Amino acid sequence: MVSFAARQNLLRQRESHEESRVTFVELFFDLVFVFAVTQLSHSLLEDLSLGGIFHVALLLFAIWWVWIYTAWVTNWLDPQRPLVRLMLFVLTLAGLLLSASIPHAFDEAGLVFAGAYAFMQVGRTIFMLWALKSHNPHNFRNFQRITTWMMASAVLWIAGGLAGEGARPILWLGALAIEYVAPAAGFFVPGLGRSTSEDWDIEGGHLAERCGLFVIIALGESVLVTGATFADLAWNETTVAAFVVAFVSSVAMWWIYFNLGAERGSSIISHSENPGRLARLAYTYIHIVIVAGIIVSAVADEIVLTHPTGHVEKSVVAVILGGPAVYLVGNVLFKYATVGRLPPSHLGGLVLLAVLVLAADHLSPLQLGGAASVVLVIVAIWETISLRTPWVKTE
Numbered sequence: 001m002v003s004f005a006a007r008q009n010l011l012r013q014r015e016s017h018e019e020s021r022v023t024f025v026e027l028f029f030d031l032v033f034v035f036a037v038t039q040l041s042h043s044l045l046e047d048l049s050l051g052g053i054f055h056v057a058l059l060l061f062a063i064w065w066v067w068i069y070t071a072w073v074t075n076w077l078d079p080q081r082p083l084v085r086l087m088l089f090v091l092t093l094a095g096l097l098l099s100a101s102i103p104h105a106f107d108e109a110g111l112v113f114a115g116a117y118a119f120m121q122v123g124r125t126i127f128m129l130w131a132l133k134s135h136n137p138h139n140f141r142n143f144q145r146i147t148t149w150m151m152a153s154a155v156l157w158i159a160g161g162l163a164g165e166g167a168r169p170i171l172w173l174g175a176l177a178i179e180y181v182a183p184a185a186g187f188f189v190p191g192l193g194r195s196t197s198e199d200w201d202i203e204g205g206h207l208a209e210r211c212g213l214f215v216i217i218a219l220g221e222s223v224l225v226t227g228a229t230f231a232d233l234a235w236n237e238t239t240v241a242a243f244v245v246a247f248v249s250s251v252a253m254w255w256i257y258f259n260l261g262a263e264r265g266s267s268i269i270s271h272s273e274n275p276g277r278l279a280r281l282a283y284t285y286i287h288i289v290i291v292a293g294i295i296v297s298a299v300a301d302e303i304v305l306t307h308p309t310g311h312v313e314k315s316v317v318a319v320i321l322g323g324p325a326v327y328l329v330g331n332v333l334f335k336y337a338t339v340g341r342l343p344p345s346h347l348g349g350l351v352l353l354a355v356l357v358l359a360a361d362h363l364s365p366l367q368l369g370g371a372a373s374v375v376l377v378i379v380a381i382w383e384t385i386s387l388r389t390p391w392v393k394t395e
Contacts, residue, residue, distance in 0.1 A: 010135070037218055
């Protein structure tokens with residue numbers, strides 16, 4: 001009988017004090033998620049109702065979860081190994097199918113989305129069981145637990161894909177709840193016990209870089225939307241002003257995350273005594289909030305570009321101010337989780353955005369978008385000036 005175990009060691013060979021680098025095949029896998037983020041932003045733009053927002057949020061949480069779990073896996077596996085590359089190529093194909101089905105996930109493409117998602121989540125963990133069994137028994141037990149949780153959620157994903165449109169969101173929400181609770185619960189399984197964050201022997205710098213690259217993906221989609229939309233418009237003073245506002249907003253978002261926060265977070269997790277705990281909280285859970293803020297802001301940019309003048313509707317106000325607000329909240333949580341203190345600049349920015357809500361009825365979409373962009377610039381400058389002195393790592 002052939003043993004279900006890889007004879008070749010597929011794990012990364014880590015050198016002490018040396019950070020694992022992100023490989024080109026990981027970046028190739030990420031290309032699918034450029035498409036996925038574009039699909040999500042377009043879906044939200046087409047339906048700004050509460051139902052539409054709920055649907056896009058649910059799909060975003062699923063897309064993020066399938067990506068971040070793969071990022072964890074490639075933190076352990078060596079993507080330079082042909083079999084690992086093959087696994088990533090298969091996941092890329094499934095991810096492309098998953099992304100293509102996003103616009104119709106809640107009608108005729110429901111089973112396609114659910115099937116692709118369940119295949120990626122369960123198939124990847126089974127591959128890990130095969131890769132780990134003979135080479136890392138401790139992590140093998142961890143993935144036995146993970147596989148159990150993934151298979152439980154897969155049942156609900158497939159059931160939702162087969163169910164009618166009314167029951168589908170409920171079943172999929174249940175599936176997501178299972179998957180999002182799982183890491184916090186240590187993937188507890190009766191008879192197999194519970195994993196602890198100390199068990200998750202990860203290379204923190206690699207995971208931090210991977211998450212930073214996903215933020216770049218989301219920002220890149222925002223820039224792409226801005227450029228493509230502007231190219232199709234008549235160029236006049238109003239559209240040029242809207243174009244500049246959208247670009248400045250993207251630059252400010254980049255600055256708020258990458259100028260200080262990303263580097264500090266990477267350094268702190270790389271030197272942490274318990275990188276698994278920080279990776280679970282700051283990168284696995286919190287980064288989805290940052291990405292959500294960027295996607296909503298991209299939708300706002302397109303609205304401002306195409307409809308810069310006139311009365312601003314409540315749904316448009318929610319998008320124009322909600323995107324930056326969600327983004328700042330995500331950065332507040334991320335920086336608190338890594339540094340251990342709340343950034344006053346970000347909290348001040350949230351206060352300014354709240355004030356803009358009161359003035360929104362008297363502003364056009366372009367004026368409101370410009371004001372929100374100014375708030376982000378203020379936050380970026382404020383933080384940069386306030387943190388000129390060296391930051392102190394807190395454990």
